């Protein structure tokens with residue numbers, strides 16, 4: 001199996017307002033998010049690629065337009081946890097690129113959440 005991945009970045013604010021009011025993440029705050037999309041295939045195409053990295057440009061455009069410098073509570077219809085963000089972006093990528101195998105999201109230098117069905 002071949003696996004490729006590409007990293008994307010955006011900055012956004014959010015509040016996890018379903019948490020107890022004394023939880024620090026229930027307060028308005030922001031992150032410099034990192035998103036890594038992974039694609040997998042048993043065979044390579046005629047170019048020797050799982051898929052050309054350049055074909056992932058629509059994900060950058062989607063993140064820039066819909067997530068960057070926005071308030072995530074206004075963007076997602078589920079709590080804006082890293083897990084939910086990873087699942088949302090996985091579904092978005094999988095609908096376009098069937099080789100999508102996982103999406104990882106980092107909110108801080110110490111944390112990662114991954115959705116991999």
Ligand SMILES: Nc1nc2c(c(=O)[nH]1)N=C([C@H](O)[C@H](O)COP(=O)(O)OP(=O)(O)OP(=O)(O)O)CN2
Pocket residue numbers: 016025080081082083107108110111113
């Ligand atoms: N499983 C998850 N736990 C938490 C999430 C999440 O999306 N999934 N999100 C948050 C906060 O939004 C934020 O990411 C804070 O993370 P945390 O690691 O607690 O932040 P700190 O940098 O302050 O951690 P320190 O250990 O104090 O450095 C919380 N949990």
Ligand SMILES: [Zn+2]
Pocket residue numbers: 014025029030031107
């Ligand atoms: Zn947060």
